[in-house]
Amino acid sequence: MAVIDATGRPPAAAGAVPRPVRSRDPQDHDVPTGREEAWRFTPLRRLRGLPTGPEADGLVTVTVTAPDGVAVERLDAADARIGRVLIPADRIAAFATARAGGATAVTIPAEASLSEPVIVRLHGEGPQGAAGAASAAGVAYGHLVIEAGPFSSATVVLDHTGSATYAGNVEVYVGHGASLTVISLQDWDAGTVHLGAHAFSVGRDAKLRSFTVTLGGELVRLNPTVDYRGPGGDAELNGVFFTDAGQHQEHRLLVTHQARSCRSRVTYKGALRGESAHAVWIGDVLIGADAVDTDTYELNRNLVLTDGARADSVPNLEILTGEVVGAGHASATGRFDDEALFYLQSRGIPPTEARRLVVHGFFAEVIDRIDIPELRDRIMTSVAARLGESELAEAIAEAEAAEAAEAAEAAEAAEAAEAAEAAEAAGAAAGAGAGAGAGAGA
Amino acid sequence: MTTAVSTLEIRNLHVSVETEEGPREILRGVDLTVRKGETHAIMGPNGSGKSTLSYSIAGHPKYTVTNGSITLDGEDVLTMGVDARARAGIFLAMQYPVEIPGVSVSNFLRSSATAVRGEAPKLRTWVKEVKASMEALEMDPAFAERGVNEGFSGGEKKRHEILQMALLKPKIAVLDETDSGLDVDALRIVSGGIEAVRAKGETGILLITHYTRILRYIKPEFVHVMAAGRIVDSGGPELAAVLEDGGYDRYVKGGGAAVSLGGGAAAVAPAGAGAAS
Ligand SMILES: Nc1ncnc2c1ncn2[C@@H]1O[C@H](COP(=O)(O)OP(=O)(O)O)[C@@H](O)[C@H]1O
Ligand SMILES: [Mg+2]
Numbered sequence: 252m253a254v255i256d257a258t259g260r261p262p263a264a265a266g267a268v269p270r271p272v273r274s275r276d277p278q279d280h281d282v283p284t285g286r287e288e289a290w291r292f293t294p295l296r297r298l299r300g301l302p303t304g305p306e307a308d309g310l311v312t313v314t315v316t317a318p319d320g321v322a323v324e325r326l327d328a329a330d331a332r333i334g335r336v337l338i339p340a341d342r343i344a345a346f347a348t349a350r351a352g353g354a355t356a357v358t359i360p361a362e363a364s365l366s367e368p369v370i371v372r373l374h375g376e377g378p379q380g381a382a383g384a385a386s387a388a389g390v391a392y393g394h395l396v397i398e399a400g401p402f403s404s405a406t407v408v409l410d411h412t413g414s415a416t417y418a419g420n421v422e423v424y425v426g427h428g429a430s431l432t433v434i435s436l437q438d439w440d441a442g443t444v445h446l447g448a449h450a451f452s453v454g455r456d457a458k459l460r461s462f463t464v465t466l467g468g469e470l471v472r473l474n475p476t477v478d479y480r481g482p483g484g485d486a487e488l489n490g491v492f493f494t495d496a497g498q499h500q501e502h503r504l505l506v507t508h509q510a511r512s513c514r515s516r517v518t519y520k521g522a523l524r525g526e527s528a529h530a531v532w533i534g535d536v537l538i539g540a541d542a543v544d545t546d547t548y549e550l551n552r553n554l555v556l557t558d559g560a561r562a563d564s565v566p567n568l569e570i571l572t573g574e575v576v577g578a579g580h581a582s583a584t585g586r587f588d589d590e591a592l593f594y595l596q597s598r599g600i601p602p603t604e605a606r607r608l609v610v611h612g613f614f615a616e617v618i619d620r621i622d623i624p625e626l627r628d629r630i631m632t633s634v635a636a637r638l639g640e641s642e643l644a645e646a647i648a649e650a651e652a653a654e655a656a657e658a659a660e661a662a663e664a665a666e667a668a669e670a671a672e673a674a675e676a677a678g679a680a681a682g683a684g685a686g687a688g689a690g691a692g693a
Numbered sequence: 694m695t696t697a698v699s700t701l702e703i704r705n706l707h708v709s710v711e712t713e714e715g716p717r718e719i720l721r722g723v724d725l726t727v728r729k730g731e732t733h734a735i736m737g738p739n740g741s742g743k744s745t746l747s748y749s750i751a752g753h754p755k756y757t758v759t760n761g762s763i764t765l766d767g768e769d770v771l772t773m774g775v776d777a778r779a780r781a782g783i784f785l786a787m788q789y790p791v792e793i794p795g796v797s798v799s800n801f802l803r804s805s806a807t808a809v810r811g812e813a814p815k816l817r818t819w820v821k822e823v824k825a826s827m828e829a830l831e832m833d834p835a836f837a838e839r840g841v842n843e844g845f846s847g848g849e850k851k852r853h854e855i856l857q858m859a860l861l862k863p864k865i866a867v868l869d870e871t872d873s874g875l876d877v878d879a880l881r882i883v884s885g886g887i888e889a890v891r892a893k894g895e896t897g898i899l900l901i902t903h904y905t906r907i908l909r910y911i912k913p914e915f916v917h918v919m920a921a922g923r924i925v926d927s928g929g930p931e932l933a934a935v936l937e938d939g940g941y942d943r944y945v946k947g948g949g950a951a952v953s954l955g956g957g958a959a960a961v962a963p964a965g966a967g968a969a970s
Contacts, residue, residue: 585794589754594791594841596775597751597784598801598857599808608804612795612840643807650813 267569268505268537273338277304277345289341292531292563294499297470299390299416299444304346309389310376311415313355317369321405322358332356332396337422337450340474344448347392347418354394357407361400361426368406368434368623371395375415375443388442393419397433401426401454407433408626414440419447427454427481433461434621438633439468448474453513455481462621463519465492465500466633472501479510482544488517489617490532493610493634494560496525503533506549508542517549520617522610522634523560534566534582538575546576553584554613556606603639610634699729699782699864700766701750701897707760708742708749719745721922722761727865727897734900734908734933737919738941743901744788746919747869750899751785752778765865780809782864786854786871793841798853799823801841802860809861826859830886848879855886858896866890867899872907884910905937920944 269288272279282302283290295302315323326333333354339345348354357369377388397407403426411417425431439445445468453459465471477486486506494500506515521530534549553562566580587609595605614634621627635644708720719742727733737743749756750763752775763770765781773781793801802823807813814822827834830852842850851871858866868887872880888911890896900913908930916933918926918941925944926932 590791591793593751593753593775594787594793595801595805597779597787598805598861599776599779600804601776601808604804604808608796608800609793612793612797612800615795643804646807647803647813650807651816654816 268535268567271340273340275334275339275345275348277339277342277349280339280342280345282342289503292529293472293501294470297444297499298343298446301343301346301390301416301418301444301446304342304350305390307350307390307392309391309415309417311391311393311413311417311419312372312374312376313393313395314372314374315355315357315369316372317357318365318367320360320363321365321369322356322360324356324358326354326356326396328353330354330356332398333394333422335422336424336452336478337420337448339420339448340476341448343418343446344420344474347420347446347448348394350392350418351394351420352392354396356396356398358397359399359403359405359429359431361403363400363403363405365403365405368408370408370410373409373411373417373419375411375413375417375439377414377416377440377442388414388416388444390416390418393417395419395421396424397421397431398424399426399429399431399457402428404430405432406622407431408623409433409435411435411437411439411445414442416444417446419445421447421449423449423451423459425451425453425457425459428456429454430458431460432622433459434623434626435461435463435473436626436630437463437465437468437471437473439471441467441469443468444470446472448476451475451477451486453477453479453484453486455510456483457485459484459486460620461486461488462617463488463490463502464630465490465502466630466637468498468500470499472499472503474503474505476504477506477515479508479513482510482512484510484513486513486515488515488519489620490517490519490521491614491617491630492519492521492530493637494521494523494528494530494562495637496559497527499529499531501531501533503531503535504549505535505537506547507537507539508545508547509539511542512544513542514546515549516547517551518617519551520614521551521553521562522556522613523553523562524556524606524638526559528560529563530561531563532565532582534580536566536568536578536580538568538570538572538578540571543572543574544576545572545578547578549580551582552613554587554610555584556587556610600643604643607635607638607644610638699895699897701725701727701770701783701865701899702764703750703761704763705761706746706749706758706763708745709757709759710745710755711757716757718759719756719922720749723919723922723924725899725917725924727899729864729897730894731915732891732898732900732911732913733915733917734902734913735917735919735924736902736905736933736936736941738945739903741919741945742922743903743919744869745922747785747788747867747899747901750778750783750865750867751775776808779861779863780811784858784861784863784866786851786858786866786868788869788871788873790842790845790850790854792843792845794843796841797838798841799837802837802857805857806860822860826856829859829889830856831882832856847874848876848883851875851879851883852886855883855890859886859890862890863896865897865899867901869901870903871900872902872904880907881910887911905933908933918944
């Protein structure tokens with residue numbers, strides 16, 4: 252584990268964080284060979300030709316459920332709102348925007364405070380359960396534009412399911428003083444390949460909370476980026492991934508601090524299990540020369556559950572000003588080792604339960620920050636399902652449900668009794684003609 | 694042979710570990726019988742095989758039983774997995790408890806109790822039960838929300854082990870050097886916790902220790918001396934007093950071979966006779 256606190260230290264050498272070409276034209280980007288820093292971990296053979304930008308022959312349907320007041324539109328390719336935040340940094344991202352031929356836009360009006368989340372369902376219409384079937388899921392492209400108006404407060408959920416070969420971009424414009432939570436859940440079927448650039452622009456004094464939860468898919472490679480348009484911006488990037496046998500999951504983050512007095516917090520936790528499970532986490536943070544008073548910390552923790560799984564974790568911090576509040580990172584990959592398993596087993600807990608308990612505890616720190624209980628449950632259930640049957644957890648849940656029902660019944664009975672008593676007391680008080688109901692109400 | 698209820702019987706136990714130079718025999722014929730309600734102390738110098746015996750009873754995969762048997766109430770323990778042994782009523786308080794980051798103590802205890810009892814304990818009574826046991830061990834309630842053994846001090850780890858014993862109510866508890874590394878206060882508290890379980894008379898206790906000081910708090914009926922992978926001497930509490938004065942020298946002379954110098958045949962063999970009587 253490396254922890255660097257660069258406060259007060261001389262700036263790091265310029266160029267530590269890569270500056271890729273940024274262009275909407277796919278031809279401006281080289282075809283990746285695998286030797287580039289940005290592609291060295293990615294199995295290019297498994298991208299199903301996406302770097303060459305094949306014509307779409309598959310479908311990812313987009314369905315938006317939004318509370319009143321939220322505008323949901325289809326933008327055509329020439330719309331100025333496309334590309335305002337996201338300028339593609341690689342060929343696949345450029346093809347995603349070019350071939351998507353427009354975008355789906357979700358706009359939260361200024362000062363709106365949504366009590367319900369906006370749900371964007373992205374469903375790959377490829378054949379179900381097409382594990383490893385390269386030709387099974389056709390190629391699809393997509394582009395989403397999310398805008399949170401100034402001083403608005405909202406949550407947007409991107410729910411990726413089904414089977415697809417999908418290059419999908421997301422750009423998010425957080426208005427000044429707005430507070431936006433974006434949860435992107437990658438809950439794909441086994442045969443999916445998903446590459447995406449998720450670009451966030453954070454306004455002055457705005458707050459962004461982002462959750463990237465990657466569970467399914469054969470290969471998922473996401474590039475979340477954050478920029479700030481003014482001082483006082485705050486970005487929290489949380490991530491959870493469960494990388495199972497044969498899956499490749501890659502999260503490459505870039506947080507660029509150019510405005511002063513902004514804050515960023517990155518927390519990614521991954522669990523890996525099985526033969527050829529491969530997780531990659533790259534955390535680039537760039538603090539520009541004018542970004543004084545920056546406060547940043549990024550953390551990646553991986554838990555390797557079995558042999559044969561591999562986690563690569565590369566934090567990278569470039570600081571071009573000496574005047575930061577804090578700048579640090581930590582990265583650690585630990586093993587769920589035989590001794591821990593023995594300890595839990597020696598307390599009667601079967602091995603599958605032991606793993607479930609450990610992974611649950613490991614993820615809870617991040618998952619518990621999600622404010623939507625149904626989504627929290629769904630994620631934890633999905634993770635648990637991947638870890639095998641859980642009689643113990645079920646027994647506990649059942650007992651708790653039974654008890655809750657009992658307690659509710661008892662409370663109801665008590666309430667009824669109290670009400671009866673109160674009525675009696677009120678009757679008596681009324682009869683006495685003084686202080687009616689006071690005693691009963693107490 | 695019929696066995697009494699809650700009896701752990703160890704017969705002619707030989708145990709090896711895999712080393713770089715091949716298998717190495719550590720236990721070389723251990724005989725021991727522990728019954729419900731009895732307390733046995735096993736004392737011995739470092740490296741004599743005490744932890745190996747504990748781990749072998751609990752089923753640690755590193756230790757291979759090459760000969761002999763372990764039974765609980767006549768049931769073959771050696772064919773059971775680690776978790777099955779715990780559910781059958783065997784508990785091991787470890788000399789070096791393992792850290793399990795991220796799993797809270799409360800979640801861990803509840804899962805463990807559910808597994809061992811075969812049903813989830815009622816939440817309301819369970820919370821009271823845990824609270825009372827923690828209070829008895831002078832543990833801060835905030836403890837329950839910490840990760841299992843995560844950043845615990847040596848004393849906290851040992852209290853946590855005894856807390857588990859109190860909640861799991863095992864038939865047989867093996868306490869591997871629960872006393873080592875404890876200061877005077879912690880030793881008193883931990884001993885109190887052990888004594889409370891013992892007083893209920895439902896648990897057979899195998900108290901493994903290097904020092905005699907814990908025996909001031911907990912009085913075993915039987916004391917055994919282990920040296921070089923065997924039980925070389927067995928007796929009553931008076932044996933502990935002899936060890937207090939003379940140490941283990943007389944058992945380990947001759948390059949670690951198990952030699953009893955003063956006890957005579959009656960004291961040396963048959964190992965475990967005192968326990969079996
Ligand atoms: N896993 C192991 N691998 C190799 N040697 C071991 C292992 N466990 C124990 N031993 C050796 O076996 C002997 C007995 O160890 P142990 O049972 O820990 O003794 P005690 O608990 O009495 O101090 C020692 O010489 C020790 O080095
Ligand atoms: Mg030991």
